[in-house]
Amino acid sequence: MIEIRELTKRYGNVTAVDGLSFTVGAGRVTGLLGPSGAGKSTTLRLLLGLSAPTSGSASIGGREFRDRPPGAREVGVLLGTSGVYCPHGGNTAREYLTGVARRHGIPLGRLDDVLDIAGLTSAEHRRVATFSLGMRQRLGIACALLADPPVLVLDEPLNGLDQRGLRWARTLFHRLAAEGRTVLVSGQLPMELADMADELVIIARGELVAGQRAARLAVRGRRLPVSVRTPDVAVLSSLLADEGAAVELNEDQSLTVTGLSARRIGDVAFLNVVPLHELAPEIPER
Numbered sequence: 001m002i003e004i005r006e007l008t009k010r011y012g013n014v015t016a017v018d019g020l021s022f023t024v025g026a027g028r029v030t031g032l033l034g035p036s037g038a039g040k041s042t043t044l045r046l047l048l049g050l051s052a053p054t055s056g057s058a059s060i061g062g063r064e065f066r067d068r069p070p071g072a073r074e075v076g077v078l079l080g081t082s083g084v085y086c087p088h089g090g091n092t093a094r095e096y097l098t099g100v101a102r103r104h105g106i107p108l109g110r111l112d113d114v115l116d117i118a119g120l121t122s123a124e125h126r127r128v129a130t131f132s133l134g135m136r137q138r139l140g141i142a143c144a145l146l147a148d149p150p151v152l153v154l155d156e157p158l159n160g161l162d163q164r165g166l167r168w169a170r171t172l173f174h175r176l177a178a179e180g181r182t183v184l185v186s187g188q189l190p191m192e193l194a195d196m197a198d199e200l201v202i203i204a205r206g207e208l209v210a211g212q213r214a215a216r217l218a219v220r221g222r223r224l225p226v227s228v229r230t231p232d233v234a235v236l237s238s239l240l241a242d243e244g245a246a247v248e249l250n251e252d253q254s255l256t257v258t259g260l261s262a263r264r265i266g267d268v269a270f271l272n273v274v275p276l277h278e279l280a281p282e283i284p285e286r
């Protein structure tokens, strides 16, 4: 459904995306995972025709986005990290969505549906300027869903969501995929994205690090090293070694743990009342 082929984008001497190829199928949630500056937003902007590639191509349904027929509304989009750009902060959520729906010729009857899906019905008359980042993200996702599109391209939709918001997003994205849609979601947080996605594409410095199913297994499973900080370095090291992990103590007193998932490390620490100050799977650098 979405095909990125040998995509390259250079800005002067910065190569933001470097010969990237991957595909995104319908009926599943695909995560585009990478650290800050990896080239996720650039890839999505190229896919959406918002900037032109230096070489290579990006297509949706076999067609470049900018070649789609006028008025086509097959792609729902969320771009930018703060969910909703709101130049007129005086608008309420309903007014904001009304504006977007009118601009795209979408019947206003759809507003109630997307407000409900986004869990914003009770906040529909609140000014967007008073919204938290998480609520803005929900509103941005509601916007992306307005036209009921078969394809969703969402740049960092999980930013600012709390645990409840993450659960909501996971359920929603899976439902949208189960309905046969193509759902592409970018993010920086391996665990959150791996939990959310059926497939993962991991990029770093504009290049593919690991593709699709292998990447998901790497994050969910045991292969990514996990960075851990605790005041009880010795106790936790020995507990994790007992679990079969390889534990390395770094100069800054953090631990690099390989062979156990972040989730398992968290559980071991919790069960043994060891405080954790950081628990972060490391995205592989090339």
Ligand SMILES: Nc1ncnc2c1ncn2[C@@H]1O[C@H](COP(=O)(O)OP(=O)(O)OP(=O)(O)O)[C@@H](O)[C@H]1O
Binding pocket: 011, 014, 015, 016, 034, 035, 036, 037, 038, 039, 040, 041, 042, 043, 188
């Ligand atoms: N318009 C631009 N001009 C120059 N350099 C750019 C431009 N857009 C992106 N870059 C550079 O390209 C690289 C990739 O940026 P991009 O925003 O795509 O990464 P990202 O993975 O989305 O990061 P983040 O998660 O922080 O948004 C970075 O080095 C960035 O500085």
